[in-house]
Amino acid sequence: MLNVAIVGPGLVGGALIEQLAAHLQSPRFGSLPIAIVGLINSKKMAVSAAPFAASDLGDWKSRILGDAAGSADMAQFADSLAKLGAPTVVVDCTSSSTVAELYPEWLARGLHVVTPNKKAFSSDLSLFRKIQALAGSPRGPSVYHEATVGAGLPVLSTLNDLVRTGDRIEKIEGIFSGTLSYLFNNFSAPGATQTFSECVGVAKASGYTEPDPRDDLNGMDVARKVTILGRVAGFELGIDTLDVENIVPEALRSVASADEFMSRLPEYDDHFAQLNSEALASGSVLRYVGCVDGASGQGSVKLMRYPLDHPFAALKGSDNIIAFTTARFPSPLIVQGSGAGSAVTAFGIFSDLIKICERFGADSK
Ligand SMILES: NC(=O)C1=CN([C@@H]2O[C@H](COP(=O)(O)OP(=O)(O)OC[C@H]3O[C@@H](n4cnc5c(N)ncnc54)[C@H](OP(=O)(O)O)[C@@H]3O)[C@@H](O)[C@H]2O)C=CC1
Numbered sequence: 520m521l522n523v524a525i526v527g528p529g530l531v532g533g534a535l536i537e538q539l540a541a542h543l544q545s546p547r548f549g550s551l552p553i554a555i556v557g558l559i560n561s562k563k564m565a566v567s568a569a570p571f572a573a574s575d576l577g578d579w580k581s582r583i584l585g586d587a588a589g590s591a592d593m594a595q596f597a598d599s600l601a602k603l604g605a606p607t608v609v610v611d612c613t614s615s616s617t618v619a620e621l622y623p624e625w626l627a628r629g630l631h632v633v634t635p636n637k638k639a640f641s642s643d644l645s646l647f648r649k650i651q652a653l654a655g656s657p658r659g660p661s662v663y664h665e666a667t668v669g670a671g672l673p674v675l676s677t678l679n680d681l682v683r684t685g686d687r688i689e690k691i692e693g694i695f696s697g698t699l700s701y702l703f704n705n706f707s708a709p710g711a712t713q714t715f716s717e718c719v720g721v722a723k724a725s726g727y728t729e730p731d732p733r734d735d736l737n738g739m740d741v742a743r744k745v746t747i748l749g750r751v752a753g754f755e756l757g758i759d760t761l762d763v764e765n766i767v768p769e770a771l772r773s774v775a776s777a778d779e780f781m782s783r784l785p786e787y788d789d790h791f792a793q794l795n796s797e798a799l800a801s802g803s804v805l806r807y808v809g810c811v812d813g814a815s816g817q818g819s820v821k822l823m824r825y826p827l828d829h830p831f832a833a834l835k836g837s838d839n840i841i842a843f844t845t846a847r848f849p850s851p852l853i854v855q856g857s858g859a860g861s862a863v864t865a866f867g868i869f870s871d872l873i874k875i876c877e878r879f880g881a882d883s884k
């Protein structure tokens with residue numbers, strides 16, 4: 520049996536609990552040897568040697584993390600998990616750097632890590648290297664983070680396969696943000712009628728944005744993804760040395776809360792409308808694009824113009840598109856599809872859990 524403990528049952532973590540609970544209750548799939556044994560958010564926690572019942576998972580907010588649950592204490596949470604015996608995975612569904620910095624400690628205690636949180640892989644290179652070293656041995660604890668780039672799309676697994684089979688990465692280029700894809704697909708298209716701030720509002724309500732949408736609009740979410748791709752491809756990319764275009768209006772960069780930012784964004788609709796009409800007048804649309812250049816080992820994150828017949832201009836909804844140009848794929852290998860939202864992200868995490876089950880031969884006893 521593979522024990523699973525979820526840190527941060529918010530939008531994505533909540534969807535993961537739903538998918539796992541549905542799986543446990545399904546006669547078709549219920550034999551998957553996964554047991555949820557721990558939940559922790561910033562206030563409460565619960566760890567159990569016996570798996571939580573599927574019926575409790577259906578109402579976890581009151582039945583598991585309700586009044587009877589203990590106060591959140593991450594050190595105690597990890598202690599209890601490390602003592603469980605069976606292979607145990609900590610699934611970090613926060614966006615916290617503090618939590619990400621705990622991975623080396625968890626790995627050193629034999630706990631596996633699965634996460635959609637980009638921080639550990641895109642911050643200090645030394646943290647990334649430490650994690651890689653601890654997770655590098657064939658039968659030791661492992662780290663999977665497919666959902667950090669492209670949410671549920673098979674982006675990192677594809678890149679890993681290219682690298683491990685000895686292909687040479689020449690360029691990785693794409694639209695890596697579901698939020699910015701949705702924004703520009705809907706705002707920057709011939710005949711579009713929604714204002715920029717209305718599009719941001721829909722992206723937020725649809726669960727595409729980071730908890731604070733400025734983390735998408737300032738380019739940092741894409742910069743983190745470009746850094747992760749570059750590092751997995753073998754380049755020493757650092758987020759602080761990337762060339763990143765921040766499109767948050769200057770005056771809104773320091774406002775205190777995401778709510779205040781959202782309420783003041785309409786003041787800048789004319790500015791974005793102007794950028795858009797200039798692009799349309801030149802027969803192009805605006806798209807926010809990230810790139811890793813294999814020749815220089817450098818990355819960039821920019822608002823660019825693309826002609827209407829370019830594949831990036833034809834993107835729909837919150838789709839991501841990632842084009843890998845390599846020695847073997849001079850005509851690029853393309854991964855495309857829904858690239859944000861809680862359901863697809865939870866799917867990416869779930870598929871990583873299945874990989875750990877397979878790798879460590881967890882059985883259903
Ligand atoms: N939305 C998407 O499409 C995608 C999201 N991701 C990533 O998924 C992650 C989760 O996103 P999302 O679900 O939207 O975030 P939410 O803000 O909805 O949820 C975050 C959760 O983390 C908990 N949390 C925060 N800090 C701590 C802490 N120090 N200790 C314990 N718990 C903590 C929060 O607890 P509390 O409620 O108590 O504050 C909350 O339960 C992020 O890293 C995001 O970048 C990745 C790919 C796609």
Ligand SMILES: N[C@@H](CC=O)C(=O)O
Binds near residue numbers: 695699729860
């Ligand atoms: N905010 C991100 C969520 C996934 O990483 C995005 O819009 O892509």
